[in-house]
Amino acid sequence: MIAAIAVGLVLIAVGLYGLAASRNMVRLLIAVEVVVVGALATLAPVLSTAPSVGLWALVLLISMAAGEVAIIGAVIYMTYAVAKTTDLEELRSGRDRP
Amino acid sequence: MFLEYLVLAVALIFGVLAVLVKDNAVAALSLAFSAATVAAYYALAGLMAASFLVFVVYIGSVILMVIVTASMYGGFFDYPRRYKAAVAVLAVVAALLLWALIPQAPPQVSQELQPNFDLLALIAALLVSSLVVAIEVAKRV
Numbered sequence: 001m002i003a004a005i006a007v008g009l010v011l012i013a014v015g016l017y018g019l020a021a022s023r024n025m026v027r028l029l030i031a032v033e034v035v036v037v038g039a040l041a042t043l044a045p046v047l048s049t050a051p052s053v054g055l056w057a058l059v060l061l062i063s064m065a066a067g068e069v070a071i072i073g074a075v076i077y078m079t080y081a082v083a084k085t086t087d088l089e090e091l092r093s094g095r096d097r098p
Numbered sequence: 099m100f101l102e103y104l105v106l107a108v109a110l111i112f113g114v115l116a117v118l119v120k121d122n123a124v125a126a127l128s129l130a131f132s133a134a135t136v137a138a139y140y141a142l143a144g145l146m147a148a149s150f151l152v153f154v155v156y157i158g159s160v161i162l163m164v165i166v167t168a169s170m171y172g173g174f175f176d177y178p179r180r181y182k183a184a185v186a187v188l189a190v191v192a193a194l195l196l197w198a199l200i201p202q203a204p205p206q207v208s209q210e211l212q213p214n215f216d217l218l219a220l221i222a223a224l225l226v227s228s229l230v231v232a233i234e235v236a237k238r239v
Contacts, residue, residue: 003102003103003106007107007109010110011109011110011132014114014117015113015117018117024122026167026168026171027122027125029164029167030117030122030126030129030168031117033116033161033164034116034117034129034132036160037109037113037129037133037136038113040133040152040156041109041136041139044139044140044143044145047140047145048143051145055147055148055151058148058151059217059221062151062221062225063225065156065160066159066225066228066229067228069160069229070228070231070232071232073164073229074235076167076171077233080171086171
């Protein structure tokens with residue numbers, strides 16, 4: 001179970017690195033989900049020792065992940081419909097694409 | 099014990115790949131594999147309700163939406179048709195190989211799944227409907 005916590009923490013760190021380093025909105029969405037997967041792995045020992053608490057924590061985590069994906073996905077669709085790009089650098093510079 | 103470590107290592111590798119790979123569609127698929135291996139770890143630990151929740155609700159709604167989004171804006175639709183067919187055939191062959199190689203023991207569903215099933219089904223329906231509403235709202239803005 002310690003291995004699950006270690007893997008989860010590494011995945012959370014990798015996801016945070018992806019959040020900091022990526023400049024595309026889709027990659028941001030994927031990096032957020034890597035963090036969620038890391039949290040899922042970290043929850044495994046809790047589920048083993050206290051199943052009811054762990055299950056509710058899991059339900060909460062998955063609900064939060066669904067909310068994140070719904071909001072970020074809607075923002076991506078709307079941004080692409082308006083600006084025809086999902087690249088944050090292009091959005092910041094305000095250039096019109098041909 | 100060795101199998102658990104192997105599953106966790108696979109989850110770690112695919113999670114790192116999801117961040118480092120340049121193609122959005124491949125990154126989303128790596129993320130799906132990582133989540134699936136974490137769910138497999140839950141199943142190995144005997145946590146059937148949690149494994150069901152991750153496999154059906156998380157991968158079936160959340161990760162599916164991530165894959166669709168990444169495919170729409172990651173260039174997967176522009177890939178040649180041969181590539182898509184090769185990926186589909188490879189996935190089917192891998193699934194059949196796993197089905198054949200893994201020993202099929204009679205399923206031992208623990209008792210924790212049954213009382214929680216209504217709750218899990220309700221949450222699954224709620225999440226899928228919320229994602230559909232989000233897409234529809236985004237399309238109409």
